[in-house]
Amino acid sequence: xxxxxxxxxxxxxxxxxxxxxxxxxxxxxxxxxxxxxxxxxxxxxxxxxxxxxxxxxxxxxxxxxxxxxxxxxxxxxxxxxxxxxxxxxxxxxxxxxxxxxxxxxxxxxxxxxxxxxxxxxxxxxxxxxxxxxxxxxxxxxxxxxxxxxxxxxxxxxxxxxxxxxxxxxxxxxxxxxxxxxxxxxxxxxxxxxxxxxxxxxxxxxxxxxxxxxxxxxxxxxxxxxxxxxxxxxxxxxxxxxxxxxxxxxxxxxxxxxxxxxxxxxxxxxxxxxxxxxxxxxxxxxxxxxxxxxxxxxxxxxxxxxxxxxxxxxxxxxxxxxxx
Numbered sequence: 001x002x003x004x005x006x007x008x009x010x011x012x013x014x015x016x017x018x019x020x021x022x023x024x025x026x027x028x029x030x031x032x033x034x035x036x037x038x039x040x041x042x043x044x045x046x047x048x049x050x051x052x053x054x055x056x057x058x059x060x061x062x063x064x065x066x067x068x069x070x071x072x073x074x075x076x077x078x079x080x081x082x083x084x085x086x087x088x089x090x091x092x093x094x095x096x097x098x099x100x101x102x103x104x105x106x107x108x109x110x111x112x113x114x115x116x117x118x119x120x121x122x123x124x125x126x127x128x129x130x131x132x133x134x135x136x137x138x139x140x141x142x143x144x145x146x147x148x149x150x151x152x153x154x155x156x157x158x159x160x161x162x163x164x165x166x167x168x169x170x171x172x173x174x175x176x177x178x179x180x181x182x183x184x185x186x187x188x189x190x191x192x193x194x195x196x197x198x199x200x201x202x203x204x205x206x207x208x209x210x211x212x213x214x215x216x217x218x219x220x221x222x223x224x225x226x227x228x229x230x231x232x233x234x235x236x237x238x239x240x241x242x243x244x245x246x247x248x249x250x251x252x253x254x255x256x257x258x259x260x261x262x263x264x265x266x267x268x269x270x271x272x273x274x275x276x277x278x279x280x281x282x283x284x285x286x287x288x289x290x291x292x293x294x295x296x297x298x299x300x301x302x303x304x305x306x307x308x309x310x311x312x313x314x315x316x317x318x319x320x321x322x323x
Contacts, residue, residue, distance in 0.1 A: 169197065
């Protein structure tokens with residue numbers, strides 16, 4: 001399957017294995033495996049937290065070469081319980097990844113992800129470097145308070161209309177007061193208030209994620225499930241400073257310096273501005289930074305997708321030559 005579609009992705013391919021893994025604390029993870037059963041293993045970490053995995057994400061990888069593993073993190077997608085913040089921290093997610101690797105009898109794998117998936121990939125890699133072959137990262141988020149502040153307070157400087165709607169939902173509040181109002185609604189006992197707040201939060205993030213205006217989801221149960229998961233879990237993680245020490249990922253980046261990494265970053269990424277990707281690249285001698293000049297944050301903007309495919313192909317060639 002060497003041909004690549006016009007949108008830059010490999011043609012759609014189905015998973016050949018799906019399953020559920022009990023990771024304790026009442027949580028069960030949904031996972032799926034696709035591509036070549038004997039291929040180069042890659043695990044793709046979705047964003048959010050709470051966004052869930054999608055079939056589109058595996059289309060970065062050549063299914064003739066890669067064995068693609070995807071899973072829904074705690075509280076996300078088809079994992080249960082849905083949108084749960086109980087026993088849901090970065091440390092839990094790191095060990096869930098390792099539990100899945102062990103469950104699938106994989107010695108080492110390439111680690112890939114976008115946005116929050118980058119945060120989690122780095123946190124996992126720094127703790128379990130021997131399990132990692134390399135990294136493919138898109139839309140870098142280093143989990144710092146400055147980046148969270150940008151999301152909640154700075155992004156609206158570029159998208160003032162979207163921010164106005166975001167603010168209006170909580171009575172025109174801004175800054176820390178806006179966040180606390182959303183957090184209370186998203187994690188409170190009123191399910192209607194939580195869903196209404198989640199829809200606005202999710203729409204705000206979607207509106208700011210692309211270079212050109214996106215088509216906003218019309219609604220419905222599927223979107224409400226997605227919105228509640230991503231909004232509640234993002235608020236939960238923001239409230240607890242991503243369950244990371246200050247600048248933890250950059251402080252520990254030395255653990256990964258011997259491993260290859262390809263970083264794909266939209267020049268006009270307003271959700272995760274390029275400063276973090278550039279900082280990561282400078283600190284990581286084994287990394288290559290590709291800046292996409294006509295893209296924002298979304299992993300499916302055409303030239304972001306093309307560069308992710310190119311990066312996956314390049315890493316496959318490098319890793320198969322070295323092993």
